[in-house]
Amino acid sequence: MAENQDRSKASGTSPASENHSDEDLAVLTRDSVRKGVHMMRILHGNAELTINQTSTLNQLKEGPRPMALMARLSGVSQPSMSQHASSLETLGYITRSRAPEDGRAVILSITDAGREAVDRANTTRNSTLLELLRELTDDERARLFDGLQILERISEKAILDSTGQS
Structure with a gap:
C-alpha cells in the first residue's frame, strides 16, 4: 500500500x-x-x-434499545451489559423497562441527564477533533467527508444485517 501511495505522489x-x-x-x-x-x-x-459509557449513551440517543441488542453492538455478554447498564442507571443516565411484547426483554432508554452528559462529552471530543481537521486542505476535507459518508452507510448496513433488521 505504501508503494501505491509513493506512486500516486510521483x-x-x-x-x-x-x-x-x-x-x-x-x-x-x-x-x-x-x-x-x-x-x-x-x-x-x-x-x-468512559468511552464505553459515551458509546452506549450515543446509541441510546437514537432511541430505546433492547439490552440484548446493546450487548451485541458493544461486543459484550448480556451479564456484562447488565453491569454496565447498572452503573449508568445509578448515575441517572438511563432507565430500564420491560418490553411490552416480551416481559423478559429489558429495554434501555436514555434520560435527560444522560443526554446532557453525553452531549458534553461529545462537545469536548469534537473540539479536539476540530483542531486536527483544521490541518487538512479543503480537498482533503471534502474527500474525508465523502469517505466517511460511505463508511457510515456500510456500517449501518452491517449492523442492520447482523441484527436481522434489514
Missing part, C-alpha cells in the same frame, strides 16, 4: 483515483476504523464519561 494522482482490490479496501477500512477507535480513546482523555 504521478500526481490521488490514491482514490487508482484501482484497488476489494481486499485492499477491506484491509484499509478495518485498519482505519481500528485506528479511529484508538484515536477516540486518546481524545477522550479524562472525560466525565
Whole structure:
C-alpha cells in the first residue's frame, strides 16, 4: 500500500483515483476504523464519561434499545451489559423497562441527564477533533467527508444485517 501511495505522489494522482482490490479496501477500512477507535480513546482523555459509557449513551440517543441488542453492538455478554447498564442507571443516565411484547426483554432508554452528559462529552471530543481537521486542505476535507459518508452507510448496513433488521 505504501508503494501505491509513493506512486500516486510521483504521478500526481490521488490514491482514490487508482484501482484497488476489494481486499485492499477491506484491509484499509478495518485498519482505519481500528485506528479511529484508538484515536477516540486518546481524545477522550479524562472525560466525565468512559468511552464505553459515551458509546452506549450515543446509541441510546437514537432511541430505546433492547439490552440484548446493546450487548451485541458493544461486543459484550448480556451479564456484562447488565453491569454496565447498572452503573449508568445509578448515575441517572438511563432507565430500564420491560418490553411490552416480551416481559423478559429489558429495554434501555436514555434520560435527560444522560443526554446532557453525553452531549458534553461529545462537545469536548469534537473540539479536539476540530483542531486536527483544521490541518487538512479543503480537498482533503471534502474527500474525508465523502469517505466517511460511505463508511457510515456500510456500517449501518452491517449492523442492520447482523441484527436481522434489514
